[in-house]
Amino acid sequence: MRRPLPGAEENPVKGLVNTLVVLAVVGFAVGLVLRATGGDLVSQRPQLADPVFYWHSAIALLALAVLILLISPRKK
Numbered sequence: 453m454r455r456p457l458p459g460a461e462e463n464p465v466k467g468l469v470n471t472l473v474v475l476a477v478v479g480f481a482v483g484l485v486l487r488a489t490g491g492d493l494v495s496q497r498p499q500l501a502d503p504v505f506y507w508h509s510a511i512a513l514l515a516l517a518v519l520i521l522l523i524s525p526r527k528k
Contacts, residue, residue: 473514480510
């Protein structure tokens with residue numbers, strides 16, 4: 453039987469926050485790859501070749517994660 457991750461029983465919102473942070477890291481990485489390759493990987497869809505799109509999305513995901521942490525109730 454699998455044990456829950458440490459801290460999961462304390463704050464169930466932590467899984468959502470961790471997921472948002474991982475998605476933000478992926479967004480930064482995709483933006484860096486597109487910046488390094490000059491957008492050649494997705495040249496058929498130029499609107500997706502802009503690395504700033506991914507960086508802005510990553511910042512928005514991180515802001516949402518911080519907001520969720522700030523408004524989530526804390527146990528004493």
